[in-house]
Amino acid sequence: MGTYQTTLLGREKIAAWTMAFHLAKPAGFTFKAGQAIDVVLSDQAGMDEGNARHTFSIVTAPFEDKLTIATRMRDTPFKRHLKDLPDGSPIGIDGPSGSLLLHNRHDRAAIMIAGGIGITPFVSILRQAATDPLPRRLVLLYSNHRPEDTAFLAELQALERSNENFRLLATMTRMSDSSEPWAGATGAIDAKLLGEVSAELAAPIYYLAGPPAMVAAMRQTLNDAGVDDDDLRSEEFYGY
Numbered sequence: 001m002g003t004y005q006t007t008l009l010g011r012e013k014i015a016a017w018t019m020a021f022h023l024a025k026p027a028g029f030t031f032k033a034g035q036a037i038d039v040v041l042s043d044q045a046g047m048d049e050g051n052a053r054h055t056f057s058i059v060t061a062p063f064e065d066k067l068t069i070a071t072r073m074r075d076t077p078f079k080r081h082l083k084d085l086p087d088g089s090p091i092g093i094d095g096p097s098g099s100l101l102l103h104n105r106h107d108r109a110a111i112m113i114a115g116g117i118g119i120t121p122f123v124s125i126l127r128q129a130a131t132d133p134l135p136r137r138l139v140l141l142y143s144n145h146r147p148e149d150t151a152f153l154a155e156l157q158a159l160e161r162s163n164e165n166f167r168l169l170a171t172m173t174r175m176s177d178s179s180e181p182w183a184g185a186t187g188a189i190d191a192k193l194l195g196e197v198s199a200e201l202a203a204p205i206y207y208l209a210g211p212p213a214m215v216a217a218m219r220q221t222l223n224d225a226g227v228d229d230d231d232l233r234s235e236e237f238y239g240y
């Protein structure tokens with residue numbers, strides 16, 4: 001964990017109300033796929049020390065030459081300030097932190113479960129895994145309201161096509177509000193779906209990321225299905 005100064009390289013919209021921000025990777029900064037950083041904005045009008053710092057999982061993989069974060073753009077002091085920062089602005093980062101790291105044993109599958117913007121650490125893990133020469137079964141269950149809200153969907157679909165060890169199961173829970181077509185699954189990730197996915201895999205380890213309420217509900221469902229806490233790793237996005 002260290003403190004670094006970096007620069008905002010640019011930003012892009014990646015889903016409804018959702019933006020990615022690209023930061024230069026400071027010299028000497030290293031991290032593992034699945035880890036997070038604190039982004040520290042300089043104190044400005046409307047920002048006090050408490051809300052100038054927010055934690056974000058890193059979307060980019062360790063082999064990439066920049067650091068990307070992605071977030072839902074709510075109308076809060078931190079996000080208003082971040083959205084309006086000109087490209088080239090200085091930004092502080094602290095990190096890396098977090099232990100949502102893929103296990104080492106390749107004979108055990110990973111089942112990743114993401115709610116909404118909880119996808120961010122898994123994009124890093126999956127990009128890194130695409131370069132991994134050892135086969136390991138990876139499954140991603142990814143729940144969103146609508147396809148419009150689903151960040152990185154096209155990239156994840158492409159990763160599934162190019163990696164026979166990776167299966168994507170995206171599900172939409174509010175298609176009645178959507179104007180985009182969707183031929184995939186609908187409805188929440190529940191015990192039945194988890195049971196079907198898990199049954200095909202040997203001794204999976206489960207990874208959860210997203211808003212605290214979603215992570216708590218999934219953890220309970222998995223515990224009720226007999227999954228031991230030793231086989232369950234989670235990252236709660238406090239603040240949602």
Ligand SMILES: Cc1cc2nc3c(=O)[nH]c(=O)nc-3n(C[C@H](O)[C@H](O)[C@H](O)COP(=O)(O)OP(=O)(O)OC[C@H]3O[C@@H](n4cnc5c(N)ncnc54)[C@H](O)[C@@H]3O)c2cc1C
Binds near residue numbers: 036070071076098
């Ligand atoms: C390990 C980790 C990884 C995260 N990764 C992402 C990510 O990839 N993308 C993303 O959009 N968000 C991520 N978050 C959440 C993010 O840090 C913000 O809390 C969230 O984006 C809400 O910020 P806001 O400006 O919309 O709301 P704010 O109004 O700034 O925050 C909402 C409320 O949450 C409280 N709060 C904020 N942070 C914390 C905290 N760490 N612990 C307890 N309470 C808190 C605030 O005090 C406030 O009351 C992550 C959080 C953690 C801990």
